[in-house]
Amino acid sequence: xxxxxxxxxxxxxxxxxxxxxxxxxxxxxxxxxxxxxxxxxxxxxxxxxxxxxxxxxxxxxxxxxxxxxxxxxxxxxxxxxxxxxxxxxxxxxxxxxxxxxxxxxxxxxxxxxxxxxxxxxxxxxxxxxxxxxxxxxxxxxxxxxxxxxxxxxxxxxxxxxxxxxxxxxxxxxxxxxxxxxxxxxxxxxxxxxxxxxxxxxxxxxxxxxxxxxxxxxxxxxxxxxxxxxxxxxxxxxxxxxxxxxxxxxxxxxxxxxxxxxxxxxxxxxxxxxxxxxxxxxxxxxxxxxxxxxxxxxxxxxxxxxxxxxxxxxxxxxxxxxxxxxxxxxxxxxxxxxxxxxxxxxxxxxxxxxxxxxxxxxxxxxxxxxxxxxxxxxxxxxxxxxxxxxxxxxxxxxxxxxxxxxxxxxxxxxxxxxxxxxxxxxxxxxxxxxxxxxxxxxxxxxxxxxxxxxxxxxxxxxxxxxxxxxxxxxxxxxxxxxxxxxxxxxxxxxxxxxxxxxxxxxxxxx
Numbered sequence: 139x140x141x142x143x144x145x146x147x148x149x150x151x152x153x154x155x156x157x158x159x160x161x162x163x164x165x166x167x168x169x170x171x172x173x174x175x176x177x178x179x180x181x182x183x184x185x186x187x188x189x190x191x192x193x194x195x196x197x198x199x200x201x202x203x204x205x206x207x208x209x210x211x212x213x214x215x216x217x218x219x220x221x222x223x224x225x226x227x228x229x230x231x232x233x234x235x236x237x238x239x240x241x242x243x244x245x246x247x248x249x250x251x252x253x254x255x256x257x258x259x260x261x262x263x264x265x266x267x268x269x270x271x272x273x274x275x276x277x278x279x280x281x282x283x284x285x286x287x288x289x290x291x292x293x294x295x296x297x298x299x300x301x302x303x304x305x306x307x308x309x310x311x312x313x314x315x316x317x318x319x320x321x322x323x324x325x326x327x328x329x330x331x332x333x334x335x336x337x338x339x340x341x342x343x344x345x346x347x348x349x350x351x352x353x354x355x356x357x358x359x360x361x362x363x364x365x366x367x368x369x370x371x372x373x374x375x376x377x378x379x380x381x382x383x384x385x386x387x388x389x390x391x392x393x394x395x396x397x398x399x400x401x402x403x404x405x406x407x408x409x410x411x412x413x414x415x416x417x418x419x420x421x422x423x424x425x426x427x428x429x430x431x432x433x434x435x436x437x438x439x440x441x442x443x444x445x446x447x448x449x450x451x452x453x454x455x456x457x458x459x460x461x462x463x464x465x466x467x468x469x470x471x472x473x474x475x476x477x478x479x480x481x482x483x484x485x486x487x488x489x490x491x492x493x494x495x496x497x498x499x500x501x502x503x504x505x506x507x508x509x510x511x512x513x514x515x516x517x518x519x520x521x522x523x524x525x526x527x528x529x530x531x532x533x534x535x536x537x538x539x540x541x542x543x544x545x546x547x548x549x550x551x552x553x554x555x556x557x558x559x560x561x562x563x564x565x566x567x568x569x570x571x572x573x574x575x576x577x578x579x580x581x582x583x584x585x586x587x588x589x590x591x592x593x594x595x596x597x598x599x600x601x602x603x604x605x606x607x608x609x610x611x612x613x614x615x616x617x618x619x620x621x622x623x624x625x626x627x628x629x630x631x632x633x634x635x636x637x638x639x640x641x642x643x644x645x646x647x
Contacts (some may be wrong), residue, residue, distance in 0.1 A: 139175055141213035141248070143167075144182060145255035148264070151183075157272065157552065162485055166278030168306060168348055175215045180302040182215075184273055185264035189223050199260045202241060205248040218244065218256075260349050262593045269634075270347035270509075272552065273298050281305035283313060291316040293324055296372065302459055314557060318448045323357045323368040325509030326553055327397075327440075328330070328633070329498060331441045332516040332642060335482040338499035341513060346454060346500040348439055349489045350517055351411050351471065353401025354628050356436075360386055360394040369420065378421040381429060382436050391464055392444050397506075398438035398471070399563060408493035432572035437471040439498075442506055450506040454514075457506065474500070486518065496520055511636075522603070523644070524635045525618075525626055527555055528596045531577050532589050534562070534570070541570040542577050546601060547620070549613065549637040555594050555638050556613040559562075564601075564622035573625070596633050599623040605643060 147167045154160050164183070171179045221244050224534050228236045234560065245253055246578035258264045274292060278285035283305055291301045304312030318324065332338050338345060346401040353372035356379075364385050367376045376383060382400060402410040409415075410432070418432050441461040442450050455475075462470055474485045486497050496519040504514030526547040534543030544562040548555035565573070573596075577586055580592040601623050608616035626633075 139171060139179065139215050141215055141218050141252055144179060144215060145240060145251045147183060148255050149251065160272055161279060163201055164273060165279040168276060168280040168302060173307060176303040176306050177299040178219050178560055180273065181299040182259060184270070185259065185262070187259070188506050198238065199257055200447050201243045205242060205245040208247050208252050211252065213247055213252060213440055221316045226481050235484055263582060263607050265636055270298055277302045277305050281309055282308050287313045296324060306512035310482045315365055317606050318443055318450060319441070320361050320395065321359050321366055326355055326357065326370050326513060327507050328511035329515035329517040330511055330513060331639060332499070332518055335486055335517060335595055336479055338518060339477060339482065340425055341516065342501050344475065344502060345500060346458060347474045347476065347482055349472045349492070349494045350498050350500045350519070351399045351401055352409055352494045353415050354444040356398055356400050358394070358396040363387070367505045370628055375420045376419060378425055379434055380425065381433060385469060389464060391444050393443065394441070395443035396438045397440035397442060398436055400434045400436050402432045403435050416627060436469055438465055438469055440506060441463065443521060453505065454500050454504045455483060455502040467520055490520060493581050523599050523601045523623060524640055525597050525629060525630045525633065526558065527591060527594045527634045528577065528598060529557060529594055530589050530591045542574040545598065547617070548594065549640050550634050551637045557611050558613055558615060559611065559617040559620055561600065561620040561622060563620070597626040597629040597631060597634050599626055605640065615641055
């Protein structure tokens with residue numbers, strides 16, 4: 139396939155508002171791909187560099203803007219992929235100049251449409267609506283397979299591209315190849331917000347209520363003496379949590395996959411500040427010393443595999459019974475199963491008194507839908523907060539001069555991110571310095587300008603008094619009295635709250 143066909147499909151997605159029309163467009167594109175193009179075509183149209191990061195900063199890509207475009211298309215998907223992959227082999231002295239030479243030659247061969255697509259792909263700015271949900275449905279349509287089976291395969295694979303290749307090549311048999319494998323972490327199942335205990339019971343009936351912990355999500359894999367701990371993004375963090383490894387090593391099961399959270403507790407058993415937990419989480423240096431200062435505790439709330447049996451399709455009630463039989467009580471998150479509001483409200487008060495955020499409410503019948511944020515898991519927080527992505531920041535003045543201060547905040551939507559407001563409140567001097575360094579590294583516009591646009595990668599938890607309707611912002615809602623609680627380094631932009639979720643909170647208010 140010509141590379142221009144991919145660039146044209148991207149432009150058509152941007153111009154298409156209808157979800158149904160987007161899915162049809164994507165399905166038609168997928169059917170047109172040659173067998174050896176399916177994985178890369180799916181990945182690139184989703185805004186993902188299939189073969190990993192190329193080590194290119196925004197400055198290196200923006201420096202190519204002045205290159206005159208080709209008048210006729212000659213590039214192919216496989217040819218562009220080969221050139222981009224060659225960048226990874228260029229290392230050592232003089233490699234920067236060589237890499238720029240490869241990029242320059244590539245852009246000289248690209249038409250103006252292809253250049254525009256390449257720039258956005260390389261700096262992570264491809265916001266065109268080919269998000270995973272749409273691509274999942276498009277794969278199902280193109281391969282004539284059930285969308286539930288595509289979604290499950292993506293959950294197990296952890297990425298879309300190989301699933302598209304398998305579905306288009308071998309249909310349902312291809313999808314059946316994806317299984318839960320030890321030491322291959324899957325995306326965690328996620329929860330949707332709900333207002334209170336009453337709304338959770340109305341939605342779920344008899345439900346499993348658990349303390350909502352303010353820690354770092356982990357997935358733990360064990361096979362014999364081999365134990366690995368992964369963050370919610372799939373990054374291995376075993377090296378930073380030796381005390382958790384010892385706890386898991388003592389468990390009787392030979393093979394396990396556990397889902398839970400780790401956090402630092404004070405002497406009285408209440409949680410320490412989230413920042414204390416994050417000082418330990420993922421740390422590589424001085425781990426022994428930090429372990430004595432900030433010991434971490436494990437609380438598990440799900441079991442996905444035990445001794446050869448995959449449990450993800452079993453109902454939550456059964457998974458939890460297995461979990462409680464396998465683990466000692468101090469490793470299991472406090473839990474209550476009830477359909478009575480009074481009992482659930484008392485449990486919520488107990489969670490808050492113990493210093494936790496609120497409660498999780500889970501359907502007894504729900505399977506483990508990795509990577510999914512559906513109605514089977516609900517989160518009940520007393521304080522209103524949302525996880526948003528930083529889209530840009532403004533240089534401060536007065537005491538904040540020299541720091542990027544006022545944050546432009548966005549929620550996830552089908553076409554990228556939609557701005558919901560700004561805030562500079564809740565930022566300490568330490569946080570201002572940290573975010574300035576981080577945001578400058580993500581800058582996609584002139585860092586000397588008053589407003590610096592950035593790649594949408596940093597997730598920040600924002601508290602607010604209320605959400606109000608707004609004609610100023612395209613999402614139709616705006617945050618009122620927004621303030622920064624903390625940055626969520628344990629989350630990616632794909633974990634941020636969606637515009638639909640924010641609108642649902644606004645509707646309930």
